[in-house]
Amino acid sequence: MAEHRLVVNGTTVTVAAPGLRSVAEVLREDLGLTAAKVACGRGECGACTVLVGGEPRMACSTPAILVRDEIETSEGLAEESERLRRSFADRGAFQCGFCTPGQIVHAIALLRRGISDPGRIRHELSGNLCRCTGYQAIVDCVVEAGS
Ligand code: FES
Numbered sequence: 457m458a459e460h461r462l463v464v465n466g467t468t469v470t471v472a473a474p475g476l477r478s479v480a481e482v483l484r485e486d487l488g489l490t491a492a493k494v495a496c497g498r499g500e501c502g503a504c505t506v507l508v509g510g511e512p513r514m515a516c517s518t519p520a521i522l523v524r525d526e527i528e529t530s531e532g533l534a535e536e537s538e539r540l541r542r543s544f545a546d547r548g549a550f551q552c553g554f555c556t557p558g559q560i561v562h563a564i565a566l567l568r569r570g571i572s573d574p575g576r577i578r579h580e581l582s583g584n585l586c587r588c589t590g591y592q593a594i595v596d597c598v599v600e601a602g603s
Pocket residue numbers: 493494495496497498499500501502503504505514515516517
C-alpha cells in the first residue's frame with residue numbers, strides 16, 4: 457500500500473497515500489486529531505486553521521500530499537497556547553467554541569512574530585470567522601497574551 461510521510465506536532469507519522477484528501481481529513485480521520493474543525497470545507501472560514509511550516513493554512517483546502525513542512529495543530533500547541541486559552545476563557549472570547557481552535561492556532565503564529573497591535577491582529581485574524589463573539593474579546597485576548 458502506498459504511504460505518505462508527514463511531520464505532525466513534532467512527530468513523523470506515516471499515513472496511507474492521501475490521494476486528493478485534505479490535511480483536515482487526514483488529521484481528523486487517520487490521526488484522531490480533531491481540534492481542527494471543518495465548517496465551510498472550502499477555505500472560507502478558518503475553523504480548520506493549522507500551521508504548516510509555521511504559517512497558518514486552511515487544512516480543509518490543503519492537499520495532504522503536497523505538504524512537506526511540519527504541521528502544528530491546536531493539540532500540539534496546547535502548552536504554548538496555555539496563556540492564550542486561559543485568557544479566552546476568562547474574557548468569554550468564545551460561545552459555541554467551534555471557531556476557537558482555529559483562532560488560537562492562528563493567534564499563536566501572530567504571537568511568534570511579535571505582532572501586538574490590535575488593529576493588525578484584527579486584520580490578520582479576519583479570515584477566521586466567528587458568528588458568536590463579535591471579535592473584540594478575541595483581539596483583546598491576543599493582545600493580552602502577547603504583553
Ligand atoms: S473549514 Fe476550512 S476554511 Fe472553513
